[in-house]
Amino acid sequence: MNISVEQRTAVTIVCIEGSVDGTTADQLLTALQAQLDAGNVNLVADLKGVSYTSSAGLRSLLATVKLARQRGGDFRLAGPVPGVHRVLELSGFTSILKMFGAVDDAVASFVV
Numbered sequence: 001m002n003i004s005v006e007q008r009t010a011v012t013i014v015c016i017e018g019s020v021d022g023t024t025a026d027q028l029l030t031a032l033q034a035q036l037d038a039g040n041v042n043l044v045a046d047l048k049g050v051s052y053t054s055s056a057g058l059r060s061l062l063a064t065v066k067l068a069r070q071r072g073g074d075f076r077l078a079g080p081v082p083g084v085h086r087v088l089e090l091s092g093f094t095s096i097l098k099m100f101g102a103v104d105d106a107v108a109s110f111v112v
Contacts, residue, residue: 002049003031011107012040017049020057029060032075033067041073044106048079058091065097074098078106 001018012035020028035043043064065075077099080088088094100106 001027003028005031005035007040008107011042011044011110013044013046013103013107015046015049019052020050020060021052021054022056025054025056025060028057029063032060032064036064036067036071036073041068041071042110043068043073043075044103045075045077046079046103047077047084048081050084051081053084053087055091058087058093061093061097074110076100076106076109078103 001016001020001024004015006013006015014032014035016028018024032043032045045061061075061077068075075097077088077097079102080099085099088099098106098109100109
């Protein structure tokens, strides 16, 4: 899994590529929490490069949204491929997190 970060004004985009599973979920959570610890509380996860996510990956997303909201921000998802979108939908994450087809739409959804 590869993770890169892009800053756009008051929104931080975390681009994720590869599989998010039991061996990589902690790496993802650490990267997301580092952004929150740095004060970047409005986060977008760009999922277009994620081919698979397990329950461990879902737990990382859930922990991140909880922490972002506790700190006065939010966490949004953008561009999941159909298989990942289906996992998010079946697990109920589409009712917990706002999801967008494109990163630009997710960034624009923040009123900052």
